[in-house]
Amino acid sequence: MSEIPTNNQGSSGVSLPGDARNRPAVVVTGASEGIGLAIAHRFAAGTGYPVVMIARRAPPLEAAAREVAERSNVETIALPLDITAPDAADTIETALRTRGLHAEILINNAGVGLGGDFARHDEADIADLLDLNVRALSLLTRRFLPGMIERARGSIINIASLGGFAPGPYQAAYYASKAYVVSLTRALASEVGGTGVRVVVVAPGPVSTQFHARMGADHALYRYLMPALSAQAVANATWRGWKLGFRVIHPGPLTPLTSLMMRVTPWLVLVPIVGWLLGKRLGR
Numbered sequence: 001m002s003e004i005p006t007n008n009q010g011s012s013g014v015s016l017p018g019d020a021r022n023r024p025a026v027v028v029t030g031a032s033e034g035i036g037l038a039i040a041h042r043f044a045a046g047t048g049y050p051v052v053m054i055a056r057r058a059p060p061l062e063a064a065a066r067e068v069a070e071r072s073n074v075e076t077i078a079l080p081l082d083i084t085a086p087d088a089a090d091t092i093e094t095a096l097r098t099r100g101l102h103a104e105i106l107i108n109n110a111g112v113g114l115g116g117d118f119a120r121h122d123e124a125d126i127a128d129l130l131d132l133n134v135r136a137l138s139l140l141t142r143r144f145l146p147g148m149i150e151r152a153r154g155s156i157i158n159i160a161s162l163g164g165f166a167p168g169p170y171q172a173a174y175y176a177s178k179a180y181v182v183s184l185t186r187a188l189a190s191e192v193g194g195t196g197v198r199v200v201v202v203a204p205g206p207v208s209t210q211f212h213a214r215m216g217a218d219h220a221l222y223r224y225l226m227p228a229l230s231a232q233a234v235a236n237a238t239w240r241g242w243k244l245g246f247r248v249i250h251p252g253p254l255t256p257l258t259s260l261m262m263r264v265t266p267w268l269v270l271v272p273i274v275g276w277l278l279g280k281r282l283g284r
């Protein structure tokens with residue numbers, strides 16, 4: 001398998017017929033599992049475009065890319081890459097260009113959480129979270145947005161969280177990073193108005209993936225009280241919301257109401273409630 005494998009039903013990779021140059025592609029970060037993989041499936045099936053799937057660990061990513069290619073009969077490119085690397089945007093651009101592709105839809109999904117007391121976090125973990133959730137997302141957006149504006153078409157879909165609407169004691173840096181994503185997206189959506197380009201934010205509540213276990217939050221109270229959506233439900237809602245032209249997408253039946261409550265409740269009241277849900281632990 002080549003360093004950047006292509007799974008293409010019916011085509012053999014980089015050699016392209018002349019009229020197929022500069023084809024639109026979907027780029028999904030964090031696409032080897034969880035929400036990113038479900039979104040890769042949904043957008044592959046919905047658009048029929050080649051899908052560039054990015055994550056750090058090659059074996060699960062390549063398996064995921066094969067799965068998407070087989071199910072939707074689209075070309076998939078597994079690009080093993082740490083998107084916090086300084087040259088990550090260059091690497092993605094090169095992977096696209098060598099295949100005659102451009103980023104028609106960029107889905108900034110890769111993200112990490114960090115649970116517990118902020119004062120006890122490793123400084124390196126805070127830096128890693130900011131690098132991924134804030135810096136990489138911003139720089140990939142900056143890299144691919146001008147091409148979209150020039151072509152007068154394209155979309156950037158940023159995966160934030162309900163946590164982007166309130167301060168989150170015991171997940172303080174994570175919630176703050178998602179507030180940045182919500183704010184950045186809303187501002188850019190306004191800046192690109194009338195250009196033919198859309199910048200969209202998705203704000204799911206809890207979703208059943210490995211995400212919560214990875215940040216040590218699987219036994220926090222919210223995991224017991226708040227029903228979790230499937231990654232597939234989030235992907236379907238993202239697809240529907242994007243097709244309908246929404247700027248902010250709240251997947252699931254309860255999320256729009258929860259989001260509204262979070263935005264209208266004074267922080268004096270809201271923040272202790274969020275802190276109780278995130279900080280109180282059951283079981284281990």
Ligand SMILES: NC(=O)c1ccc[n+]([C@@H]2O[C@H](COP(=O)([O-])OP(=O)(O)OC[C@H]3O[C@@H](n4cnc5c(N)ncnc54)[C@H](OP(=O)(O)O)[C@@H]3O)[C@@H](O)[C@H]2O)c1
Pocket residue numbers: 029030031032033034035036054055056057058081082083084109110111112113132159160161162203204205206207208209210211212214
């Ligand atoms: N799960 C939830 O309850 C929930 C709720 C609201 C919002 N979200 C947001 O949804 C997004 C996806 O969450 P998820 O639950 O699907 O997470 P997940 O199951 O932990 O998957 C994370 C994905 O990101 C990849 N990734 C992590 N660090 C990376 C890096 N530096 N460079 C490239 N890829 C990287 C991982 O693969 P590698 O480890 O191989 O790199 C994996 O494919 C995140 O932004 C998260 O904040 C999740």
